[in-house]
Amino acid sequence: MICEGKVWRYGDNIDTDVIIPARYLNTADPQELARHCMEDIDTTFVVKVQVGDIIVGGKNFGCGSSREHAPIAIKASGITCVIAENFARIFYRNAINIGLPVIEAGEAARAIKHGDVLKVDLGGGLVENKTTGQNFSIQPLPGFIQAIAQAGGLINYVTEAEKK
Amino acid sequence: MGMTMTEKILACQAGLTQVNAGQLIQCRVDLVLGNDITAPPAIHEFERMNRPIFDREKIVLVPDHFAPNKDIKSAQMCKTVREFANRHCITNYFEVGRMGIEHVLLPEQGLVLPGQAIIGADSHTCTYGALNAFATGVGSTDMAAAMATGQTWFKVPAAIKVNLTGKMPEWVSGKDVILTLIGLIGVDGARYQSLEFFGDGVANLTMADRLTIANMAIEAGAKNGIFPFDEITKNYLDGRVSKPYAPVAADEDAEYLQTIDIDLSKVSPVVALPHLPENVRPVSELDRIGIQQVIIGSCTNGRIEDLAQAAKILQGRTVHPAVRLIVIPGSQTVYLEAVQRGYTETFVKAGAVVSTPTCGPCLGGYMGILAEGERAVATTNRNFRGRMGHVDSEVYLAGPAIAAASAVTGYIAGPWEVVK
Numbered sequence: 001m002i003c004e005g006k007v008w009r010y011g012d013n014i015d016t017d018v019i020i021p022a023r024y025l026n027t028a029d030p031q032e033l034a035r036h037c038m039e040d041i042d043t044t045f046v047v048k049v050q051v052g053d054i055i056v057g058g059k060n061f062g063c064g065s066s067r068e069h070a071p072i073a074i075k076a077s078g079i080t081c082v083i084a085e086n087f088a089r090i091f092y093r094n095a096i097n098i099g100l101p102v103i104e105a106g107e108a109a110r111a112i113k114h115g116d117v118l119k120v121d122l123g124g125g126l127v128e129n130k131t132t133g134q135n136f137s138i139q140p141l142p143g144f145i146q147a148i149a150q151a152g153g154l155i156n157y158v159t160e161a162e163k164k
Numbered sequence: 165m166g167m168t169m170t171e172k173i174l175a176c177q178a179g180l181t182q183v184n185a186g187q188l189i190q191c192r193v194d195l196v197l198g199n200d201i202t203a204p205p206a207i208h209e210f211e212r213m214n215r216p217i218f219d220r221e222k223i224v225l226v227p228d229h230f231a232p233n234k235d236i237k238s239a240q241m242c243k244t245v246r247e248f249a250n251r252h253c254i255t256n257y258f259e260v261g262r263m264g265i266e267h268v269l270l271p272e273q274g275l276v277l278p279g280q281a282i283i284g285a286d287s288h289t290c291t292y293g294a295l296n297a298f299a300t301g302v303g304s305t306d307m308a309a310a311m312a313t314g315q316t317w318f319k320v321p322a323a324i325k326v327n328l329t330g331k332m333p334e335w336v337s338g339k340d341v342i343l344t345l346i347g348l349i350g351v352d353g354a355r356y357q358s359l360e361f362f363g364d365g366v367a368n369l370t371m372a373d374r375l376t377i378a379n380m381a382i383e384a385g386a387k388n389g390i391f392p393f394d395e396i397t398k399n400y401l402d403g404r405v406s407k408p409y410a411p412v413a414a415d416e417d418a419e420y421l422q423t424i425d426i427d428l429s430k431v432s433p434v435v436a437l438p439h440l441p442e443n444v445r446p447v448s449e450l451d452r453i454g455i456q457q458v459i460i461g462s463c464t465n466g467r468i469e470d471l472a473q474a475a476k477i478l479q480g481r482t483v484h485p486a487v488r489l490i491v492i493p494g495s496q497t498v499y500l501e502a503v504q505r506g507y508t509e510t511f512v513k514a515g516a517v518v519s520t521p522t523c524g525p526c527l528g529g530y531m532g533i534l535a536e537g538e539r540a541v542a543t544t545n546r547n548f549r550g551r552m553g554h555v556d557s558e559v560y561l562a563g564p565a566i567a568a569a570s571a572v573t574g575y576i577a578g579p580w581e582v583v584k
Contacts (some may be wrong), residue, residue, distance in 0.1 A: 064287065090303060098305060
């Protein structure tokens with residue numbers, strides 16, 4: 001899987017309350033959630049995000065609440081993958097389960113700047129910063145994690161596997 | 165090699181004699197919990213699998229976040245949960261009027277036993293570690309899968325040993341202990357790890373203190389927090405549970421990444437300043453910070469012991485004219501006991517409102533949302549930006565003693581400033 005897009009760069013400890021504030025959790029509709037994604041720390045995100053864009057965070061990305069609505073909101077915004085120094089554990093698990101690729105890459109996460117254009121080869125394990133020319137090798141995502149993402153989440157992946 | 169408490173539970177539930185930190189395992193779960201926010205997406209996913217539920221007695225559904233229904237959309241979500249519970253004859257569905265905040269309710273109802281493995285689609289599921297169980301938060305998809313299979317997968321967490329010694333001074337409670345710990349190690353200090361509590365100080369902690377401490381393990385990034393089984397655990401369980409249970413104790417040679425020592429006698433009442441639970445300061449060192457709202461309640465501090473501490477301070481006193489004090493008992497049982505003990509009268513006479521059990525304001529849902537520029541002292545668990553309302557509002561986390569005292573003074577205050 002290849003992701004290519006512009007970077008939205010955020011800092012450390014991006015919590016699930018800012019990713020999707022609880023005042024919008026009276027729905028689980030992905031498109032409705034996407035309309036409010038990140039709005040408490042960045043009001044420009046929902047206005048300017050393009051399909052294919054990539055979020056880059058610092059340490060402990062996705063800390064706090066277990067709401068699966070957080071990775072759902074990010075994915076429905078058009079974001080194709082999230083790169084961070086590291087992730088909070090529940091968010092990490094939820095992201096994979098709903099089919100949002102997440103990559104732990106300290107060096108890349110620290111070096112990449114807001115607005116940079118990246119090409120991420122999830123299977124090949126390479127992040128190419130097309131703006132700066134820097135390349136970063138990353139742990140390739142295993143085939144089944146890519147397959148979950150391509151199926152649109154774990155439940156689709158499992159039900160499709162049963163049909164085969 | 166010896167095992168920690170967490171490793172022993174996970175090994176047992178996975179049907180293995182030994183597990184080690186970092187190992188990926190598939191294991192049975194004893195309870196699968198969901199609430200009105202997380203269960204509806206789980207139900208949606210579950211129904212796409214077209215499978216029966218694994219055990220109608222082991223799924224627990226508690227509408228508590230936006231219940232009693234705060235608006236039409238919330239009402240729809242609660243309805244989804246209720247209808248699912250009815251359709252599958254789920255025993256442990258708790259309706260408004262018979263419910264509570266999930267993590268106050270489940271231990272109180274005797275649903276949590278030592279040695280169990282519990283997952284809940286709520287990050288504060290880690291509360292049940294107080295009862296010598298392994299309990300952790302998951303998302304809705306994991307909940308959906310576990311409702312069908314009765315199983316889930318885990319990476320066995322490495323452990324941090326928290327050695328508690330001594331006895332807490334007056335006005336210090338479990339909240340001050342866990343905030344102090346988070347202040348020491350940071351909001352990612354135990355990321356992916358288990359916090360295992362030990363030491364002679366444990367015997368000096370009530371079950372309410374332990375539940376509060378385990379509740380906020382997630383705020384240090386931990387997968388779970390767990391206490392040893394002792395007389396206090398046994399006394400708490402007696403009369404609540406009828407099933408047999410098997411407590412676990414750590415082996416002498418179990419491995420820990422690090423040991424953190426906390427002398428309980430040196431812990432002082434503390435406050436976590438905005439916007440992270442790790443920004444912990446002794447209340448005595450704070451400048452005068454004016455507040456407009458105080459929340460006493462939540463899965464962290466909504467138990468009768470918490471209300472007792474607040475009532476002791478508010479007895480015969482009044483809430484500052486600039487402050488709105490909202491008291492939220494954590495369950496119907498706590499509510500009734502607060503009425504019987506006269507706490508409710510104390511709160512109302514002081515000028516507080518006493519709400520039905522709900523998570524409401526803790527997560528900025530309803531029942532006490534903050535306006536722009538407002539500050540609250542809350543006995544809740546998170547003070548992230550915008551957590552309780554407007555993005556430019558502020559939440560200061562503290563235990564019930566500081567919260568109650570601050571409601572009287574109108575600024576963040578230690579209890580000694582009110583109770584002379």
